[in-house]
Amino acid sequence: MAPDKTVLADRYQIEAPLGQGGMGCVYLARQLETDAMVAIKEMVPPEPTLRDIALGQFMHEAEMLSALSHPGLPRVHELFEYEGRPYLVMDYIKGRSLDTIVGQEEPVDELMLLCWAEELCEVLDYLHRHDPVVIYRDLKPGNIMLDTEGHLRLIDFGISKTFDSASPETRLYAQCVSPGFTAPEQYGIGTTDARSDIYSLGATLYSMLTQSVPVSAVERAAGSAPLPPLSEVRPDVSARMVEAIDKMMALRPTERPADIDTVRTLLGIKLPADRASTVRDSWRPKPKLPKAPGTAVPGPRAEIKHVNANQLRFACLEMGQGPLLLCLHGFPDTPYTWEPVLPALAAAGYRVVAPYLRGYPPTSLAPDGDYSILSVGQDVLALIEALGSTHAVVVGHDWGAMATYAAASIRPQAVRKMVVLAVPHPRTLSPLALSRSSHFITFQLRDRSVKALRRPGFVRDIYRKWSPGWDVPDDELAPVLEVFDTPGGAEGALGYYWSFGLDATLPGRKMVRDILRRQTSVPTLAMYGQDDGTLRGGAFAGSDKAFTGSYEMVALPGVGHFVHREARDIFLEKTLAFLKR
Numbered sequence: 001m002a003p004d005k006t007v008l009a010d011r012y013q014i015e016a017p018l019g020q021g022g023m024g025c026v027y028l029a030r031q032l033e034t035d036a037m038v039a040i041k042e043m044v045p046p047e048p049t050l051r052d053i054a055l056g057q058f059m060h061e062a063e064m065l066s067a068l069s070h071p072g073l074p075r076v077h078e079l080f081e082y083e084g085r086p087y088l089v090m091d092y093i094k095g096r097s098l099d100t101i102v103g104q105e106e107p108v109d110e111l112m113l114l115c116w117a118e119e120l121c122e123v124l125d126y127l128h129r130h131d132p133v134v135i136y137r138d139l140k141p142g143n144i145m146l147d148t149e150g151h152l153r154l155i156d157f158g159i160s161k162t163f164d165s166a167s168p169e170t171r172l173y174a175q176c177v178s179p180g181f182t183a184p185e186q187y188g189i190g191t192t193d194a195r196s197d198i199y200s201l202g203a204t205l206y207s208m209l210t211q212s213v214p215v216s217a218v219e220r221a222a223g224s225a226p227l228p229p230l231s232e233v234r235p236d237v238s239a240r241m242v243e244a245i246d247k248m249m250a251l252r253p254t255e256r257p258a259d260i261d262t263v264r265t266l267l268g269i270k271l272p273a274d275r276a277s278t279v280r281d282s283w284r285p286k287p288k289l290p291k292a293p294g295t296a297v298p299g300p301r302a303e304i305k306h307v308n309a310n311q312l313r314f315a316c317l318e319m320g321q322g323p324l325l326l327c328l329h330g331f332p333d334t335p336y337t338w339e340p341v342l343p344a345l346a347a348a349g350y351r352v353v354a355p356y357l358r359g360y361p362p363t364s365l366a367p368d369g370d371y372s373i374l375s376v377g378q379d380v381l382a383l384i385e386a387l388g389s390t391h392a393v394v395v396g397h398d399w400g401a402m403a404t405y406a407a408a409s410i411r412p413q414a415v416r417k418m419v420v421l422a423v424p425h426p427r428t429l430s431p432l433a434l435s436r437s438s439h440f441i442t443f444q445l446r447d448r449s450v451k452a453l454r455r456p457g458f459v460r461d462i463y464r465k466w467s468p469g470w471d472v473p474d475d476e477l478a479p480v481l482e483v484f485d486t487p488g489g490a491e492g493a494l495g496y497y498w499s500f501g502l503d504a505t506l507p508g509r510k511m512v513r514d515i516l517r518r519q520t521s522v523p524t525l526a527m528y529g530q531d532d533g534t535l536r537g538g539a540f541a542g543s544d545k546a547f548t549g550s551y552e553m554v555a556l557p558g559v560g561h562f563v564h565r566e567a568r569d570i571f572l573e574k575t576l577a578f579l580k581r
Contacts, residue, residue, distance in 0.1 A: 013032055014028075024041060027040045028092060042086075044085070068134070074155060102212070109455060111457070112457075120139075127197075128197070128260060137192060139204055140204060141207055148486065181200050181214070195257070202249040209237060312366070315355065319345075332484075336475075338352075359492020359496070360492060374515065376399070409520060415522045428541075428546050450494065463477075467560025524552070527571065529559030
């Protein structure tokens, strides 16, 4: 193993070892010319009898990867020889392998697993349709990297094949097996094909759900150890998922799904409309947002743009032309919560901009960790200026509503009108009301809360508790999960809760408290759901006293916390009528 800071071929400096196997090492290295970080695979010559085989396998991996191009695969930069050893330079994939999750964390939520299964299906489908066909043959959690953007990447193509399985080299390579994940035919008792990868995919999904390594195919075939039924180990998993994994892990290849499209159908994953567009913008960094049935929005889709304001870089959805209208999301949410209403607001003659708030990637994290409502309100005012306007209509939900109140209190002339959802004015938001909201207390347990937000099941439960009569669509939940999986994202979102109340208690913050408690002169429409599981409707009692300008409050029976999503038509009707006055 090369020591740290060794320079290879005058252009790569070894920074740290990433892994070591029987026939080689993988290093993290810095490309001296560009300062970019790369992964370098070094082949360490084994004993003479195996050298030719090892070299053939190494060159095979290099040639194969250089011919492939897919977001789920590492790119090959170059292949070179240095001091008698071959080196393969590839993308450095920053993240962690899925085997670090097995046995060390709580079982993976089925919704999250479906997202991962979709990405694995995409890359396997690409390999199986490639010319020549590529059979990966070593799919397992340890060879799947979860990168920092929340996407999966396959690594280690050392035993993949693109040629006839009858060749001697193929049989020798196939001796490398991963018990529990390797299909039975790979033990030398049959021919490998796409169904071998499908067995391994099923075993990987089984492992992630059960937090265990499956019983090996050899033990199962010999009858010495049956595979524990997934329905018994995880009774909460859907029957559809159980049936799909059972079929994928069938010992006989003829009893497995024949191809990845069949796997998609079994799992309920939508088939790709255009196979030619394998590389999509949705892979990085924008999350995939397929529209769920019943949520399709007619008209153009919002564009993602970036704007610098208040020393931060904001990512925003934008649609329409005309006077500026800002839509501010809350927790746990992203600008995509507004996507179903953006076309109607834009059609009413507004330039609608919905930013990711500070701390919600891809918008910048607060460099000083400041997520106080005053700072978020200043972001709103800075955005109005950065977008070329002197004032705007501001629509805010949850923390977005708090930011709207703050902006109107700091500079009322910059907020022409405001629509606030689910949260009353800070002047009338009493500590007693907050003490009845268990999440305010729970979220103060910082480490525990950060880990919880990275569990899709926990996030979905928040939606269910806060809006008992509404199920958040998967396409809307996906970007929320991506925010929380991005480094700093969960901490940024929770920072609002950690900062709330400090304005009134830390020395020198009395001014902030006084600003937030000012009466508001800006014309205001407030809406809340009477079934909201956060602040109860009583929290709005007496809220009219916080306003000196026109104020209208609308209480919606049978509606929970996410007013604009659960009662979209009513929200649009009331909002557009209010804006016309």
